[in-house]
Amino acid sequence: MSEITVAASEDAVKELFVAMRDGFRFDKRDRVDFGPFSAGYDVALRLEDGEVDLRSDNSIAIEELDVKWDTLKAWLGFDIREICFGGWCILPTPFGCAVRVPRVCVFSRDPDIKPELDLSGIATSEVSVTASPETRYFVDPSRPPGMTPIQAEMAGMSNRWQVFLDPGDVDLDPIDIADTVGDLLERAVSESIDALLPGPDWFRDAILAILGPIIDLIRRLLSIPDEIGDWLSDLLNARLGLFNLIFGAILDYFAEQSAIVDFEDPFPILPAAGGLIPVKVPITDFAVRVSDVEMVVEADVGS
């Protein structure tokens, strides 16, 4: 029997889980270039709902944890070779050209066409994780041998007992985007092209007539409107690596980054006071186990 025992009921663990879940925040923006084609995203997410279940096999299941996208914006960029119109001389003179048609260049920027999609309302994700508590004893590798506990504390090299959740089964649904995004994307492409072209309507119509094949090519590249939802999901999840990024962030948060228990060993029981060193007690045989009704932490006091 251990000398020190602390047990938390399943209800208490659920309350602590809610506090941890509500504290999760993730945001990132990035871009990837694929030659003349580029894509990027700007995401911010939090977690909602989800159920915690303690299991008799020494594991904790977190089920149906919803990923809520406060921001999920994706953009596609197309860099097209610059095309210039005009500049021709319409009134030549012996001394040179008196009047020229104005010269207009398009596709001078990079990317030239950059339709932006706000997918915040039409994308969903869900994660389920089963994890087991794993106890680790951290020893600072740079701590010199023979250093006393107080010397280690002053040098910020104290040993630590830590408990992490070691993920077992992890199920994160890829970002699922409804096919209704097709219309959204087509409109965004058209608006992006319209904004690109200068001059009055008759002039833009003239240029569009010339550029028609290029715009059709872009639409064909995007497979609009067929299966645009799947295409965007694949782009975000696989090609931009957003799936792995979010997957890793959630796992890090619950399993790696946030030790559910983390304390110094020896454990301080009386603080330094009046010029005296703190009083610390060594903790041994620290362990965490889970049953279907509670999580139990046990430890002994070292001699």
Next chain:
Amino acid sequence: MALTDNCDLYGSIGEKGLNLVGRHVMRQRPSLFNYGTAGVAANRSLWCRAIDATRDVTEFADPLMSIAPPLPVPGTSEYCVQIVAVEIDFHPGNTIAIPPELGPPLPAQHFAGGARVCAGIGCPSEMLVDRLAAAGRGPKERERPGMTIPAAELDCFCLELFVLGHVETDGARLSAALDRLEIVEITPEGLEHGLECYLETLIRLAILPQLRVAVPTLALDLLDLATVTISPVSPSAAVPNNPAIEDDELRGFLDVAVAP
């Protein structure tokens, strides 16, 4: 039966673990357990018992003995008081043999405490006393509080103290309560009763009030994400004693509230 059948949070500590904690405190904060006049504190050869301290205490130059003022008695010599061992025994009693005066066996929901206290008073040499008397220094010393007559050695003796107590809560605070105290084998009886009365009063009025814990306000920050407030479970048929002293352990049953 689960530990948390009737609470959110359960905690216990066994007597063996608590006694080990006590020994760590004694070795790391020896000045809490050893008191002597300045002359004794500065001269280890006068101590009644050698003090066992950790390497850190020495390296950080923590004092081994607290300086105690001279006794307010004319002609006072050097003295020291050292608590050399402290032990606790939770019901059922099996590590401390409590004396008959405390009515063994240890009652349910009670703890016994035992301590060995060594003390010594310096006896000045006859030669020094004669010289002081010849010089007429006696009355002057009485006019100078804080002076002690140096001693070459202390006459030491050790006492065994036993206490019987329990843990109680008034809903707001958790505290230890002293039921009885016994000093073994002191004669005459009047001296024993006087000392016991003094120590009981000291423990009840000076020491135990400082050990009270205001339980409902015990709040912890969880990873800077939330505040966890812990409050004791009210006694009921399922939890008749909270805290409970049983099976050589001190046990507590708590409810938890998590707020952002």
